[in-house]
Amino acid sequence: MNNVIEVKNLTKVFGNKVVLKDVTFEVKKGETFGFLGPSGSGKTTTIKILTSQLIHTKGEVTIFDESLQKKTTKDYLKKVGILTDNSTLYERLSVYQNLLLYCKLYEVSASRINEVLEDVNLLSDKKTIVQKLSKGMRQRVVLARAFLHKPKILFLDEPTSALDPVNTKHIYKGLRKLNEQGTTIFLTTHDMVEAEELCDRVAFLHQGEIKLLDTPKNLRLKFSRKSISLIVGEGNSITVKNDEQGAKQISDYMKNGQLLSIHSNEPTLGDIFVQLTGSEL
Amino acid sequence: MTFSLRRVSAILLKDWYDLLKNSYILFTLAFPLLFAVWLGNMDVKSSYSFVFPINLALVICGCFVQAAMVAEEKEKSTLRGLLLSPATTLEILIGKSALSAIVTLVVIVASIFLTGFKVPSLPLFSLSILLCLIIYIAIGTLLGLLSRTVMETAIIGMPVLTLLGMGSVLKETIDNKIFAKVVDFLPSEQFNQIAMNISQSDNSGNTGKSLLILLVWVIVSLAITVITYNRRRFDK
Numbered sequence: 262m263n264n265v266i267e268v269k270n271l272t273k274v275f276g277n278k279v280v281l282k283d284v285t286f287e288v289k290k291g292e293t294f295g296f297l298g299p300s301g302s303g304k305t306t307t308i309k310i311l312t313s314q315l316i317h318t319k320g321e322v323t324i325f326d327e328s329l330q331k332k333t334t335k336d337y338l339k340k341v342g343i344l345t346d347n348s349t350l351y352e353r354l355s356v357y358q359n360l361l362l363y364c365k366l367y368e369v370s371a372s373r374i375n376e377v378l379e380d381v382n383l384l385s386d387k388k389t390i391v392q393k394l395s396k397g398m399r400q401r402v403v404l405a406r407a408f409l410h411k412p413k414i415l416f417l418d419e420p421t422s423a424l425d426p427v428n429t430k431h432i433y434k435g436l437r438k439l440n441e442q443g444t445t446i447f448l449t450t451h452d453m454v455e456a457e458e459l460c461d462r463v464a465f466l467h468q469g470e471i472k473l474l475d476t477p478k479n480l481r482l483k484f485s486r487k488s489i490s491l492i493v494g495e496g497n498s499i500t501v502k503n504d505e506q507g508a509k510q511i512s513d514y515m516k517n518g519q520l521l522s523i524h525s526n527e528p529t530l531g532d533i534f535v536q537l538t539g540s541e542l
Numbered sequence: 543m544t545f546s547l548r549r550v551s552a553i554l555l556k557d558w559y560d561l562l563k564n565s566y567i568l569f570t571l572a573f574p575l576l577f578a579v580w581l582g583n584m585d586v587k588s589s590y591s592f593v594f595p596i597n598l599a600l601v602i603c604g605c606f607v608q609a610a611m612v613a614e615e616k617e618k619s620t621l622r623g624l625l626l627s628p629a630t631t632l633e634i635l636i637g638k639s640a641l642s643a644i645v646t647l648v649v650i651v652a653s654i655f656l657t658g659f660k661v662p663s664l665p666l667f668s669l670s671i672l673l674c675l676i677i678y679i680a681i682g683t684l685l686g687l688l689s690r691t692v693m694e695t696a697i698i699g700m701p702v703l704t705l706l707g708m709g710s711v712l713k714e715t716i717d718n719k720i721f722a723k724v725v726d727f728l729p730s731e732q733f734n735q736i737a738m739n740i741s742q743s744d745n746s747g748n749t750g751k752s753l754l755i756l757l758v759w760v761i762v763s764l765a766i767t768v769i770t771y772n773r774r775r776f777d778k
Binding site for chain 1 (some may be wrong): 546559
């Protein structure tokens with residue numbers, strides 16, 4: 262089984278509004294797959310369908326080689342971890358009490374609590390009441406809860422939205438560790454830096470349709486501006502073409518000792534998205 | 543997936559830890575006991591004054607507290623976490639009802655002691671309490687599911703709770719035969735009837751009839767609650 266998720270011609274209609282239109286993609290076992298797009302592009306709808314919170318209008322969804330409709334939902338939910346934009350904790354309880362509840366619901370040992378809290382760097386706050394935690398810390402506890410039972414697939418809907426860089430780094434660290442342990446991660450985000458940092462492959466979703474799907478590296482190469490920026494002489498910026506003539510120019514600047522710095526003009530995923538859709542993220 | 547007592551007890555234990563820190567619920571639970579103390583100290587004692595605190599315990603602890611607890615899970619989106627866990631509908635509903643059931647029973651027993659009520663026929667009295675407990679908790683769960691916030695339970699629930707808690711008084715003050723007939727079939731009135739019958743050793747079959755009506759209430763309230771839960775738990 263190479264693909265853990267296979268989605269074919271997925272369509273979701275709310276009333277008269279087509280939110281997802283013939284969306285097709287697959288997620289390979291052990292990869293981190295990014296579903297990228299601006300708010301309202303259909304990312305959350307997709308994740309809700311994949312986690313049995315919504316029923317799709319048309320198309321096929323196969324997870325672990327079995328149609329999603331045929332799965333006994335509760336058995337399926339045992340194998341996946343979910344972090345959505347409205348995942349919350351019991352505020353009057355401690356971090357430990359919150360996680361203990363889920364240990365019992367998933368029938369895993371309470372000793373897992375220390376392990377997951379260490380992964381999200383919150384072990385020292387184990388006994389803290391959730392009410393006293395910052396937003397970033399709460400999000401880390403929710404993430405810890407999502408992978409408490411070592412899920413085969415982890416679904417993350419905007420896991421670091423509105424978090425500061427320090428908390429974001431902690432979450433990235435935890436996710437990378439989990440991915441190294443074999444968990445497949447399905448991530449939705451509108452943060453292209455996050456996608457570049459975490460994802461093996463990304464799909465660009467725009468107005469309910471997938472516009473592009475590839476590895477970040479291939480996308481950057483494909484959309485390369487085929488030019489190189491140089492800073493030469495006394496700090497002047499110039500751009501040369503990435504061809505034979507450009508190579509000669511660079512060589513000349515180097516020979517004359519005038520080349521101060523050289524930058525390939527690779528586009529970011531954000532640049533590619535804007536170029537492709539004409540929409541800002 | 544089979545029924546898991548471990549999951550039910552996990553939800554119960556979570557609710558217990560939460561209750562200990564929830565002053566709003568703790569204060570609400572004390573309310574029927576204050577009434578029981580007040581009625582227990584009154585000189586004139588009728589069978590109604592004994593049964594009223596028990597009805598109040600059922601309405602406030604069984605119904606209102608349950609509604610507030612379910613509504614809070616909805617308001618703070620923690621119910622979604624339970625729904626997306628391996629816990630089944632039955633496990634969640636039983637787990638979420640268990641604490642309300644236990645505290646209601648504790649408050650009822652305390653009310654009986656505080657009012658000095660002599661329980662006439664323990665098996666029949668216990669059976670009617672059990673049936674009422676299921677009905678009130680099911681109605682409480684339903685009110686919680688229909689409310690978006692804890693505050694809303696007061697608005698949605700108040701007419702229901704007033705009718706269940708004060709039905710007898712309202713029947714006397716509102717001169718309307720249809721209303722009186724409706725009140726007569728409420729679980730609170732049936733419970734009053736059972737308590738009265740067994741105190742007076744009435745063997746006319748009225749107790750059996752009241753128990754049967756309570757049983758119908760159990761079936762209908764549970765069915766409506768489960769259907770509402772299944773319809774409201776996920777997004778459309």
